[in-house]
Every structure is written in C-alpha cells, then in structure tokens.
Amino acid sequence: MMVTKPRLLWLQSITCNGNTHSFLNHPDLFSILDHFEIVHHPALEGSYTFNDVIEGIVPCDVLILEGSFTQKGFLKGGVEVSSLIETYANKAQHIISAGTCATFGGIFKQKDPENISGFCFDLEEQTSRYEMYRSKLISLPGCPMHPKWMSYVLLMIANKKKIAIDNLHRPVELYGYTVHTGCTRNEYFEWKIDVKNFGLKEGCLFYENGCQGPYTRGSCNKILWNDTSSKTRVGTPCFGCTEPNYPQESLFRTKTNMGIPAKMPLGVPKRAYLTLTGVTKSFKIKRFTERLMEYDK
Amino acid sequence: MKSLKIKQLIEKIEGEAELDFTFNEGKIEDVRINFGFYRGIEEILQGKDPRDALVITPRVCGICNHAHLLAAVRAIENGYENAGVKIELTSKAKDIREFTLACELIQNHIKWLYLTLLPQIETYLDCKSEENYAMKATYLSSTITKALAIFAGQWPHSSYAVPGGVTCDPTYLDVMQAQSLVDESVTFFEQVVTGLSLDEYLAIDMCADFHRIGGDFGKLLHLIGSNGMTEIGKSHDRFIVFGESILSKPGKSIVTTVSRVDSTFVHETAQMGTVAKAVTYKNKLYEVGPLARGMVAKTPIVKNLHKRYKDSLLTRVFARIHEIATLLAHTKRLLQNLDLNELSCTLDRKSILNDFEGTGIVEAARGSLIHKSSVKNGLIEQYEIITPTQWNLSHGNKEEQGIAIKAMVGSQNIEEATFIFRTFDVCSVCTTQ
Amino acid sequence: MKIAEKKALKRESIIQTALQLFSRNGFHKTTIPDIAAKLQMSVGNLYNYFSSKDILAQEIIKYTSEALGKKIRVVNMTDVSAQEKIYQIVSVYFTMAKEKPEMIEYFLRVYLSNREVFSDGCEGIVCVSGFITEIMIFFDESVSSGELRNQDFFSAFGLFMGYLGGMVFLKGEEVLPHDIEYYIDDISRNIYNALKA
Known part of the structure; x- marks a missing residue:
C-alpha cells in the first residue's frame, strides 16, 4: 500500500526569493524533501503547476510562506496573493513562515508600513489572522532563514514531533540562543576590545561597528552558514535580521550614548553591564592588543 | 487577417511574469511582458545611512544578491573618489571580491542549466528523462557558494564588502578550503557537465568541435541541434557591457564592431502597464549578459558561433554555460595569487563622507x-538601481521591439516562445525592484 | 551576634578610622600601628583583617566609591529631568564633602596622589566603578532621553567630575569665600548648560 506523504506547498508573496535560494543550499536537501510530496515550489519541480495553485485545487498539508504579506494589490494570474495564501493556510495543518518578511514584515514592509506586514505578525504585534492560524504556525525569521532551521522544522513535522516555540512562534531550539553565542570574537567581547577597523580577525564588532549579535536571537554562530562561516566570523556585524524590527537604521554603526552602547546584550541590565565593562576595560591584556597570527616572522 | 491574443503565466523565473502574446497568421507578432509587484527598494533606501545600501540592496534578489552588494559598495567608493577621497583597494581585497562574485555567477549559471533549461527543453520536446537535475544543480551551487561564504560569511545576503575593501581577514586555512571546493566544482563540471577536462573544454574554439562536448551540456546542445532550434531566438544583434571583469571589458558590439561606452548615456523610463522600467543607451536597445560579454570580449568560441548562428538561442545558451568554465579557471588563479599579508580594508571606518554622488557597476550573472x-547630509537622497533584466525585457520603443520580445516574434507556438524567453535567464524580482 | 557579623563590623570600623587618618595625615605619614592604636586593637589583629597597608588603602577607595555610588543611584532612580539630576548629584557630592570631608579628601589626596599604591589591584577604574557606573547610567539615560548632547564619555565625565573635584580641592585649601553649598545652584546650571543637547 502506498503511504501518502505530507504535501508541501511553497508559496511566495512580496519577496526576493532569498529564502528559496538559502534552502537550496542544504546539503541533505533531497533526503529531507523525500519525506514530502512537493506539490509546488518556486524553483523545484512539483506535481502541480502554478496555474493549479492559482485555481485553488492543489492539496496542501504543509504550507511554507515566503515574503511579506499585503491584503490588496499584489496579483498573480489575476488573483490576489493574499487570498491564495488564505486558501492554502486554511487547508494546511502546518504553516511555516520562512524568513523575516513572511514572519514580521521585514524590509519590504518599509515601502508601505500601513499595508505590508508579516502573515501573522506585524513587527511584534499579532495580525488579525493570528488567532485563526496560531495553532499551526511556526516562525522562522531571518533574512534569509538558515536552510537547517527549515530542515529542522520539516523533519520534526515528518517525524510527528511537537516543536517547542516561544511567544512569537519561533522554535526555542533555534532561537533560544543569540547570534553572539559561538562567535569566534567572544574573547574580545569579554575583554571589551573593539575591532580597530573592518577587515581584521581581532576585536569585537559590538562597540563601534554596529554588531547586534549580543541581542539578536538566532543560531548563526552555532549552525554555521553554508556549513562554513557566519557574518561575524568574517568581520561583518550582525544586522539583527531575525528580529521583528529588522532592518533598523545605520547598520554599520553602534548607537551609543556618551560612548555607552544604547542597546544591551539580551536580558543584561545596563548597571550590570557597565560595572563589568569598567572593570574589564581597566586591564590591558597584551595578547589582545596583538595580532592572532603573523606570516612575515 | 485574424489577430489572436493569448495570456500565459510563466513561473520559475525567480518569480512569475505574464506574457500576452499577439498572434497574426499563426505567428507571434508581439508580446507584452508584465511583472507583478513593485517592491520599492529604491524608495526604501531614501533617508537611510549610505552604507545601509550594502545590507538593503542585496535583498533585491535572492539569486544575484552578491552582485548588488558589490554594485552598492562600488557606488559608495566611486562617490568618495568623486568627492576627492582616493580609495586604493589592495589586490587582496580586489581579488577576494572578484572571487566571491565569480562564485555567485557560477551558482547562477548552473542553476539555470539544471533547474530551467534542461527540464524545460525536455518538457517542450516531450522527452522527459528521469534525471534529478535539481540534485545536480544544488550540488554544484551549494559547493561553490560554500567557497564564497568562506570569505563573505554567507550566501545569500552577505554584506562583507565595505568601502575600501572587505570585512574578512582570511587565513590560508580558509584559502585551502576554498581551493578544494573550487576543485570539487571543476571535477563536477568535467565529469557531469561536459565530459571533458577543463583544459580540453577551454581549448574548444570552433563549433565544429561541439561533438566532443559530452555530459549534460553535450546533451543540451544535441537537443537544440537535432530539433531545429539553432536558428531561432534572434534579436537585434546589439550588445552592451558596462562592467569590467575577467569575462569582458566595457564596450558595445554592433554586428561585429566593438566600441566604447559611457554609462552616463544610460536612460531609464517607466513603461505603461508594468511595474518594470525600461533602459536604453542613447535611445537604443541593447542585450546584456553572457552573450554580450562574449561578443564584446570577442571570445573565440562565442564569435565563431555568432558568425554562423548570429544572436540565436544557441549562441545565447552557449555563451552562458561557457562562462562557468572561464570563471572556474579564473577562481583557481585568484586563490593561488592571494597575498594574505595585504590589508583587507584600506579605508578607515571613521572616514565618512556626508555628501557625494557615485555610480557602481558590476557584471552580474x-x-x-x-x-x-x-x-546629502549623510543620508541617501536618491538611489537608482538598473538591473540587467530591465535591458533584456523592456518593451522597446516606437522604432523597435524589446530584446526578448524581438527574439520571440515570429515563433509559431507559445511553448517555443516561452523557451526562448527563458534563455535570457529571466529574473522577475530584479526587474521589479 | 554571629562571629561573621562581628567581623564585618570590625572591618568597617577599621576602614572608617583609616580613612580619617589617611585623609588628615596623608598616606605615607600614617602607619598601621597608628591605625591600630586609634582603634585600640593590636597590630597583629589588624593584619588579620588587612594583610598590608596598600590593601587597606585599596579597600577604602572601593568603600568610598560604593558609598557615593549608592547616593547617585538614588538620584538615577528618581523620575526627574536631567537638569534636576545634575543638581542632585552636585548636591550629593558637595554635601558629602561638607559632612564627610574625609571621603572626598581621600579620593583627591590619597587615591589620586599615590598611584603606585593602587597600581596592582586598582587598575583603571576597577576600585571606583561603583561610582563611575552610576555616572555612566546618568549620562546614558540623559542622552537617550534627548536632554544631553551625545559625545565621548570622557569629555563629558571630565567636565562634570573635574569641576566638582576642583571645587572640593579649593574648599580643602580653604580658599573658598563661601560655604561649598553656596555654589550648588550656579555649578549645576553651568554643568547643565555645557552638556545639554
């Protein structure tokens, strides 16, 4: 007897396709997808055409949403994308919002903040659709989301396991950490050593260069990007792309008040942070003033 | 004379587009290309810190985001230069940027070959194989983007290029790992894509030698050749390249004459009925992309093909896949010559200019x-993005039809026309940024 | 009373006595036997609490910094404008200089004048962080609320504390024609005018 696999539909709204391409980087892509029947996907072949999707005739158990949501004004094949999303959201047992756009509104929200949002959240606020879909909603914010965050959710669904989530429906196993966790520059953060310029492996990016890693939820430095690296590992600040208020202003500059970072590491009271900072900054540790390695010696 | 209009929704082109075909006496006479939703990245950028463009503009496009990053950083660097601040990149920074961009192009072209061309031509010719082309596409694209991420931190959506250089500070550990990933990609290209060693493949400079190309590329060439598709898809035979890269210098090619270009003559206009804007150079339409680069650079095999087939579908397809080989060979050289003692970034992060105007040009996929x-006053007053697809997919003007439209005109069926359309490697999201 | 509590009280009384002697007679002129004598305890027993004069000196600066920090913290916790907070911080500082002059004198005449005593154990702001942290909190909140102009921490800190320290120094030298509290109004206004957004 043929066992029917859960039917997977990947639907795009206002997007750059970044989550689609991010997921295509997954090294075990096809073994993961083998747990599902792809009914339609923006890049991979599926068992139905996009015209079928528009007609509303496609079966759907797992709905992946990519892109920001707008109720009116975005048509595909003459049909409002919002109504397509709602049709399949009603059919599906699981809804995964892939990326910050689908989850909170993301970059494209800034074009028309009044009308563009995430599907179930508008920044951190619940949208009118939240109540209807809350029982099946999983949020995977990130610009883009990491392929392995998606595979974790898909495999948990395929294995019929319950995914523990937080109040914004993010899986706690993925978003319980901050991006700071596992950053190779942690020693410099501990000793409050600022990176001297861009392009150096020594120094922390939190003090001057805008790094939001200490207060951004995500496992970018635990589950590495492209199985290889991360922004902070290559000296690029974390831009907080998994957060509801992404993107903020002046992303390469730390906002400071009289030299004191305006935003604190997640959950750390300012007084505690400043006490520690004052103490650690009082010591000049020679090793941290030197290059980690030199070739011309 | 019966004129017939047919609407067709085209999917899997980094989004969708609607093509309205007008048939006259059984042949396509005109096509309207309509894209969905204007996302307004240019407007979103207004009022932001100029460096925020390094984060925001990659989000124009999930498949060519890295090219947007490099165009954005070059626009700032050019603006600084215009304002009198000299920016001298080290060869290390230049080479790393070139390397990561080349990786993105390879990623793109291989996805186009395996996720678009091969499945679509098999569908069109009704000779569907059981091949898992997607697995081949993602194997190579994820291998080469891994090499990219060693320097850029991640793909898609890195922001590792900053005014004056790059943020990474790689070690030889990184370089060796990247080299090994490039080697893996070369092996795939040799064993799966062409059935020839990279050197043997690159030595081919005449289409008479095409029979030697095996692998999936050989299969594609055979399908095109044996189904009477070599002559279709011709357009205006006018090409333009604005960016400098290993693939080509800037220039324009009309028939066989190559001459200089100046990007200040590029003009963008709104088009009726679509959110995509059209672009012209001195009021003329030009094709951009791998075929244009091959024509302007006078790449022997591309010129040889062009001599026989003009700017047909075959020449266009070949030029794109051929770039994979050129780029793979180039990425190897770039890694071998990296001098890690040089600075990654030469501009001090505190050197911030508040008033400038700059242009950044990149040869994207x-x-x-x-x-x-x-x-102005430290904030972006205006930001303009002109994407390659805007050139190739414009509707045209009173005098002549757009590049891709012209290539489809004359075809007798929609399936053939949409296949021709796809040989331009259409990107919906880039067109409607 | 438990032994641990008794010891803590004794420790504090040593600190307060030493603080007075150091401030009045100078660090080098005050010996451990002087302090022990004043406290009517044996020198040996005093060493049970502090193993050297330098360590005692370091503990005193931490003690005074915490005491001042606690008072400024109360100011930071009140819901008033930055201008009013400046007034209150200046008042706290000058009141302490008047009522417990040894606290401020110690900072100026022992801590700042005998850096070698503090070089190992009181590097940078380690021993005065109780006080400096509260000033940082005050600056951060006032810039964040838009009341004070954003600038480098030390350019603001130097203006604020250098001013107050200078006034207390002049008071100690007995050159001020008026009681120090007389200056609270003007000085608070001057500081606010210099730092406001």
Whole structure:
C-alpha cells in the first residue's frame, strides 16, 4: 500500500526569493524533501503547476510562506496573493513562515508600513489572522532563514514531533540562543576590545561597528552558514535580521550614548553591564592588543 | 487577417511574469511582458545611512544578491573618489571580491542549466528523462557558494564588502578550503557537465568541435541541434557591457564592431502597464549578459558561433554555460595569487563622507548591473538601481521591439516562445525592484 | 551576634578610622600601628583583617566609591529631568564633602596622589566603578532621553567630575569665600548648560 506523504506547498508573496535560494543550499536537501510530496515550489519541480495553485485545487498539508504579506494589490494570474495564501493556510495543518518578511514584515514592509506586514505578525504585534492560524504556525525569521532551521522544522513535522516555540512562534531550539553565542570574537567581547577597523580577525564588532549579535536571537554562530562561516566570523556585524524590527537604521554603526552602547546584550541590565565593562576595560591584556597570527616572522 | 491574443503565466523565473502574446497568421507578432509587484527598494533606501545600501540592496534578489552588494559598495567608493577621497583597494581585497562574485555567477549559471533549461527543453520536446537535475544543480551551487561564504560569511545576503575593501581577514586555512571546493566544482563540471577536462573544454574554439562536448551540456546542445532550434531566438544583434571583469571589458558590439561606452548615456523610463522600467543607451536597445560579454570580449568560441548562428538561442545558451568554465579557471588563479599579508580594508571606518554622488557597476550573472547613490547630509537622497533584466525585457520603443520580445516574434507556438524567453535567464524580482 | 557579623563590623570600623587618618595625615605619614592604636586593637589583629597597608588603602577607595555610588543611584532612580539630576548629584557630592570631608579628601589626596599604591589591584577604574557606573547610567539615560548632547564619555565625565573635584580641592585649601553649598545652584546650571543637547 502506498503511504501518502505530507504535501508541501511553497508559496511566495512580496519577496526576493532569498529564502528559496538559502534552502537550496542544504546539503541533505533531497533526503529531507523525500519525506514530502512537493506539490509546488518556486524553483523545484512539483506535481502541480502554478496555474493549479492559482485555481485553488492543489492539496496542501504543509504550507511554507515566503515574503511579506499585503491584503490588496499584489496579483498573480489575476488573483490576489493574499487570498491564495488564505486558501492554502486554511487547508494546511502546518504553516511555516520562512524568513523575516513572511514572519514580521521585514524590509519590504518599509515601502508601505500601513499595508505590508508579516502573515501573522506585524513587527511584534499579532495580525488579525493570528488567532485563526496560531495553532499551526511556526516562525522562522531571518533574512534569509538558515536552510537547517527549515530542515529542522520539516523533519520534526515528518517525524510527528511537537516543536517547542516561544511567544512569537519561533522554535526555542533555534532561537533560544543569540547570534553572539559561538562567535569566534567572544574573547574580545569579554575583554571589551573593539575591532580597530573592518577587515581584521581581532576585536569585537559590538562597540563601534554596529554588531547586534549580543541581542539578536538566532543560531548563526552555532549552525554555521553554508556549513562554513557566519557574518561575524568574517568581520561583518550582525544586522539583527531575525528580529521583528529588522532592518533598523545605520547598520554599520553602534548607537551609543556618551560612548555607552544604547542597546544591551539580551536580558543584561545596563548597571550590570557597565560595572563589568569598567572593570574589564581597566586591564590591558597584551595578547589582545596583538595580532592572532603573523606570516612575515 | 485574424489577430489572436493569448495570456500565459510563466513561473520559475525567480518569480512569475505574464506574457500576452499577439498572434497574426499563426505567428507571434508581439508580446507584452508584465511583472507583478513593485517592491520599492529604491524608495526604501531614501533617508537611510549610505552604507545601509550594502545590507538593503542585496535583498533585491535572492539569486544575484552578491552582485548588488558589490554594485552598492562600488557606488559608495566611486562617490568618495568623486568627492576627492582616493580609495586604493589592495589586490587582496580586489581579488577576494572578484572571487566571491565569480562564485555567485557560477551558482547562477548552473542553476539555470539544471533547474530551467534542461527540464524545460525536455518538457517542450516531450522527452522527459528521469534525471534529478535539481540534485545536480544544488550540488554544484551549494559547493561553490560554500567557497564564497568562506570569505563573505554567507550566501545569500552577505554584506562583507565595505568601502575600501572587505570585512574578512582570511587565513590560508580558509584559502585551502576554498581551493578544494573550487576543485570539487571543476571535477563536477568535467565529469557531469561536459565530459571533458577543463583544459580540453577551454581549448574548444570552433563549433565544429561541439561533438566532443559530452555530459549534460553535450546533451543540451544535441537537443537544440537535432530539433531545429539553432536558428531561432534572434534579436537585434546589439550588445552592451558596462562592467569590467575577467569575462569582458566595457564596450558595445554592433554586428561585429566593438566600441566604447559611457554609462552616463544610460536612460531609464517607466513603461505603461508594468511595474518594470525600461533602459536604453542613447535611445537604443541593447542585450546584456553572457552573450554580450562574449561578443564584446570577442571570445573565440562565442564569435565563431555568432558568425554562423548570429544572436540565436544557441549562441545565447552557449555563451552562458561557457562562462562557468572561464570563471572556474579564473577562481583557481585568484586563490593561488592571494597575498594574505595585504590589508583587507584600506579605508578607515571613521572616514565618512556626508555628501557625494557615485555610480557602481558590476557584471552580474544576467549582465551589467548599475547602482547610483546620491547622498546629502549623510543620508541617501536618491538611489537608482538598473538591473540587467530591465535591458533584456523592456518593451522597446516606437522604432523597435524589446530584446526578448524581438527574439520571440515570429515563433509559431507559445511553448517555443516561452523557451526562448527563458534563455535570457529571466529574473522577475530584479526587474521589479 | 554571629562571629561573621562581628567581623564585618570590625572591618568597617577599621576602614572608617583609616580613612580619617589617611585623609588628615596623608598616606605615607600614617602607619598601621597608628591605625591600630586609634582603634585600640593590636597590630597583629589588624593584619588579620588587612594583610598590608596598600590593601587597606585599596579597600577604602572601593568603600568610598560604593558609598557615593549608592547616593547617585538614588538620584538615577528618581523620575526627574536631567537638569534636576545634575543638581542632585552636585548636591550629593558637595554635601558629602561638607559632612564627610574625609571621603572626598581621600579620593583627591590619597587615591589620586599615590598611584603606585593602587597600581596592582586598582587598575583603571576597577576600585571606583561603583561610582563611575552610576555616572555612566546618568549620562546614558540623559542622552537617550534627548536632554544631553551625545559625545565621548570622557569629555563629558571630565567636565562634570573635574569641576566638582576642583571645587572640593579649593574648599580643602580653604580658599573658598563661601560655604561649598553656596555654589550648588550656579555649578549645576553651568554643568547643565555645557552638556545639554
């Protein structure tokens, strides 16, 4: 007897396709997808055409949403994308919002903040659709989301396991950490050593260069990007792309008040942070003033 | 004379587009290309810190985001230069940027070959194989983007290029790992894509030798050749390249004459009935992309093909896949010559200019990509992005039809026409940024 | 009373006595036997609490910094404008200089004048962080609320504390024609005018 696999539909709204391409980087892509029947996907072949999707005739158990949501004004094949999303959201047992756009509104929200949002959240606020879909909603914010965050959710669904989530429906196993966790520059953060310029492996990016890693939820430095690296590992600040208020202003500059970072590491009271900072900054540790390695010696 | 209009929704082109075909006496006479939703990245950028463009503009496009990053950083660097601040990149920074961009192009072209061309031509010719082309596409694209991420931190959506250089500070551990990933990609290209060693493949300079090409590329060439498709898809035979890269210098090619270009003559206009804007150079339409680069650079095999088939579908397809080989060979050289003792970034992060105007040009997978940033009082006043697809997919003007439209005109069926359309490697999201 | 509590009280009384002697007679002129004598305890027993004069000196600066920090913290916790907070911080500082002059004198005449005593154990702001942290909190909140102009921490800190320290120094030298509290109004206004957004 043929066992029917859960039917997977990947639907795009206002997007750059970044989550689609991010997921295509997954090294075990096809073994993961083998747990599902792809009914339609923006890049991979599926068992139905996009015209079928528009007609509303496609079966759907797992709905992946990519892109920001707008109720009116975005048509595909003459049909409002919002109504397509709602049709399949009603059919599906699981809804995964892939990326910050689908989850909170993301970059494209800034074009028309009044009308563009995430599907179930508008920044951190619940949208009118939240109540209807809350029982099946999983949020995977990130610009883009990491392929392995998606595979974790898909495999948990395929294995019929319950995914523990937080109040914004993010899986706690993925978003319980901050991006700071596992950053190779942690020693410099501990000793409050600022990176001297861009392009150096020594120094922390939190003090001057805008790094939001200490207060951004995500496992970018635990589950590495492209199985290889991360922004902070290559000296690029974390831009907080998994957060509801992404993107903020002046992303390469730390906002400071009289030299004191305006935003604190997640959950750390300012007084505690400043006490520690004052103490650690009082010591000049020679090793941290030197290059980690030199070739011309 | 019966004129017939047929609407067709085209999917899997980094989004969708609607094509309205007008048939006259059984042949396509005109096509309207309509894209969905204007996302307004240029407007979103207004009022932001100029460096925020390095984060925001990659989000124009999930498949060519890295090209947007490099165009954005070049626009700032050019603006600084225009304002009198000399920016001298080290060869290390230049080479790393070139390397990561090349990786993105390879990623793109291989996805186009395996996720678009091969499945679509098999569908069109009704000879569907059981091949898992997607697995081949993602194997190579994820291998080469891993090499990219060693320097850029991640793909898609890195922001590792900053005014004056790059943020990474790689070690030889990184370089060796990247080299090994490039080698893996070369092996795949040799064993799966062409059935020839990279050197043997690159030595081919005449289409008479095409029979030697095996692998999936050989299969594609055979399908095109044996189904009477070599002559279709011709357009205006006018090409333009604005960016400088290993693939080509800037220039324009009309028939066989190559001459200089100046990006200040590029003009963008709104088009009726679509959110995509059209672009012209001195009021003329030009094709951009791998075929344009091959024509302007006078790449022997591309010239040889062009001599026989003009700017047909075959020449266009070949030029794109051929770039994979050129780029793979180039990425190997770039890694071998990296001097890690040089600075990654030469501009001090505190050197911030508050007023400037700059243009950044990059040869992206689909052709020349132009960013223009105009900054006043430390904030972006205006940002303009001209994407390659805008050139190739414009509707045209009173005098002549757009590049892709012209290539489809004359075809007798929609399936053939949409296949021709796809040989331009259409990107919906780039067109409607 | 438990032994631990008794010891803590004794420790504090040593600190307060030493603080007075150091401030009045100078660090080098005050010996451990002087302090022990004043406290009517044996020198040996005093060493049970502090193993050297330098360590005692370091503990005193931490003690005074915490005491001042606690008072400024109360100011930071009140819901008033930055201008009013400046007034209150200046008042706290000058009141302490008047009522417990040894606290401020110690900072100026022992801590700042005998850096070698503090070089190992009181590097940078380690021993005065109780006080400096509260000033940082005050600056951060006032810039964040838009009341004070954003600038480098030390350019603001130097203006604020250098001013107050200078006034207390002049008071100690007995050159001020008026009681120090007389200056609270003007000085608070001057500081606010210099730092406001």
